[in-house]
Each structure stands twice: as structure tokens, then as C-alpha cells.
Amino acid sequence: MSPLAMLAGSVGAIFMLAGAAWALRLGGARIADADEASRTADDIVSGFEAERAVVASDGQAAIVHGRDGSIVVLKVHGAHIAGRRLARPVEAVLVPDGLRIATGERRFGTVTLRGVTEF
Incomplete structure (x- = not known):
């Protein structure tokens, strides 16, 4: 041949x-809007009650605020959405792309919410 x-x-x-x-x-996978982010956070984290959410402009990440003051950081991981509950972000920094949140968890890593300037 x-x-x-x-x-x-x-x-x-x-x-x-x-x-x-x-x-x-x-x-x-993609996080379509704040409602989907809130539902996903409620589903992923047992006992979490979402109050409001901010979704990255590219739909690849979101931050969801809970009624108890904690937050859930979501990120797209392949065909799924992964999330971690944080008492507070270890580090939240504005970068040219948007807001970068260091979760403090090595395996989950840092999450960048593109197009987001505050949370």
C-alpha cells in the first residue's frame, strides 16, 4: 500500500x-446559564442550597453562592461538570481573561471564569 x-x-x-x-x-460540555449552574451545584454537593450564580462567558466554569455563605466552584471536565465546595476561595485574582480562583485543592486546581470581573 x-x-x-x-x-x-x-x-x-x-x-x-x-x-x-x-x-x-x-x-x-458547557454550563448554559446561572440556573443550570445552581441546579448542578445543588446536585453535586450534598446539602448545598444555591442562592445565586455567576457563569463564565465561555460556559466552562461558574461560581455558585450558597445560602450559608459557602461557594461551589464548577468547571467543565470533559463531558461532565465537576464541582468543589469552598468555605471561601483561597485566592481570587482578576486576570486579563477574567477571574481566577485558586481552590486550594491540588487535584481540582485553579479555575478561571472568563469574562467575569467580580463575584
């Missing part, structure tokens, strides 16, 4: 896999 035929076959297989992932709605 010629190298050109092998290349064409490989590219075709990549497009088929990408199409299958798109059809199965794999990846590409």
Missing part, C-alpha cells in the same frame, strides 16, 4: 471517530 493511501485512510478514520464522538455528544 502506498504511503499516500495509508495517509488518506488514517485521515478518514480520524474523521469517522470525530463524527461518532459528536453524534454521541462526547465532550463539549
Whole structure:
């Protein structure tokens, strides 16, 4: 088989896999709005009662304020939304992209809410 035929076959297989992932709605999760962020935080964190939420302009992160003063930071992780409850952010800093929150949890990491200037 010629190298050109092998290349064409490989590219075709990549497009088929990408199409299958798109059809199965794999990846590409997004937080649509503040209502969805509030519902998600309530679902992820047992006993949390959302009061208000701020969603990043790209839908990849959100911060949800609870009735008890705690917050839940949400971020898109593949096809799912992950969240962590914080008594307070370890660090919240305005950066050119928006608001960066350091959760203080190594595995969850830092979350940037693009387009957000306050919370």
C-alpha cells in the first residue's frame, strides 16, 4: 500500500471517530446559564442550597453562592461538570481573561471564569 493511501485512510478514520464522538455528544460540555449552574451545584454537593450564580462567558466554569455563605466552584471536565465546595476561595485574582480562583485543592486546581470581573 502506498504511503499516500495509508495517509488518506488514517485521515478518514480520524474523521469517522470525530463524527461518532459528536453524534454521541462526547465532550463539549458547557454550563448554559446561572440556573443550570445552581441546579448542578445543588446536585453535586450534598446539602448545598444555591442562592445565586455567576457563569463564565465561555460556559466552562461558574461560581455558585450558597445560602450559608459557602461557594461551589464548577468547571467543565470533559463531558461532565465537576464541582468543589469552598468555605471561601483561597485566592481570587482578576486576570486579563477574567477571574481566577485558586481552590486550594491540588487535584481540582485553579479555575478561571472568563469574562467575569467580580463575584
